[in-house]
Amino acid sequence: MVWMNIDIPERKCTIHTNSCRYVQDKKETKYKGIMELKEHGGWLEFETTSKAENYQKSRFPEYRLIICKCN
Numbered sequence: 227m228v229w230m231n232i233d234i235p236e237r238k239c240t241i242h243t244n245s246c247r248y249v250q251d252k253k254e255t256k257y258k259g260i261m262e263l264k265e266h267g268g269w270l271e272f273e274t275t276s277k278a279e280n281y282q283k284s285r286f287p288e289y290r291l292i293i294c295k296c297n
């Protein structure tokens with residue numbers, strides 16, 4: 227599984243592996259959800275990187291797509 231951080235104010239989507247420290251440290255806030263999108267976006271889980279990329283292309287095509295390299 228991978229996680230995608232959708233950042234609406236920054237207009238970017240970042241894909242992280244499960245073991246990434248940003249995934250370990252993610253937490254729900256008033257404006258960012260986990261497994262749901264709030265006003266500033268949130269974290270969504272996908273089976274594969276390509277499924278996450280397809281979601282970004284269909285839902286947020288104008289956003290930058292970033293693949294995290296921190297594992």
Ligand SMILES: [Zn+2]
Binds near residue numbers: 248296
């Ligand atoms: Zn990461």
